[in-house]
Amino acid sequence: MNDPAILSGYFSNFLIIMIRLSIILAFLPFFSSKQVPRQFKIGIVLALSYVLSPLISIDRHILDFPSIIIQEVLLGMTIGFAVRLLFWGVELAGSMISDAVGLSIATMLNPEMGRSTTLSSLLGLLAMLLFLILDLHHDLIYLIVKSYEVLPVSRVRPDMLFRQVISLSSEIFPMAIRMAAPVLIGMIIINILMVFLSKAAPQMNIFYISMPVHLLVGLMILMLSIPFLIHFLTSRFSGLTEEVNRIILMAKG
Secondary structure (H helix, E strand, O other), X not given: OOOHHHHHHHHHHHHHHHHHHHHHHHHOOOOOOOOOOHHHHHHHHHHHHHHHOOOOOOOHHHOOHHHHHHHHHHHHHHHHHHHHHXXXXXXXXXXXXXXXXXXXOOEEEEOOOEEEEHHHHHHHHHHHHHHHHOOHHHHHHHHHHHHHHHOOOXXXXXXXXXXXXXXXXXXXHHHHHHHHHXXXXXXXXXXXXXXXXXXXXXXXXXXXXXXXXXXHHHHHHHHHOHHHHHHHHHXXXXXXXXXXXXXXXXXXX
């Protein structure tokens, strides 16, 4: 282990592995939270990179470090984006529900997403708990390690990664619509009923009546749809490992 050539080889492995790991972990929930100390995040990345350095073989004779860094950053961002996509969808669904029931005025500081509505924060917390309960953080770390066998360093195709990012971006809005659909449909029905009520009783102030009705009915529908939301998120999380595997295989070309 005191051979300078061996030590330099481990050090180059350490740096390259650290790039991919740090980018992916920066996108993961909990690890990317501003509430988690930076020392803890840096320690996790350094520890994993140190453990993996002797285990992962990298051909140093073909390395072009500027190109390798760009490839590793793009791959890490794409894999991290695929994971973070679900949480952005939950955040968007919460914003849609808040707009529909009239809670969008009340905002709070969310350490994960910046300023957001209360419902967005609650749904985001629910998604994070499901992510940890399903033990997906361990599965993703295992996939990152296995990715070096399937997709060796310097074999990444950036053009395939760009296509994958565009494909993933198109899924955020439809996914948010599906999660918010029960409340949105309920609010549409309430609005139609309010229109009929305003025609039947023009002297009534529909605006003041509709606000508490929207809030009460919207929250009731949301409570009743929580099992559906949990089932939907669980199914999406269950397919997350296959999605990451598909990204790795596509990046190989």
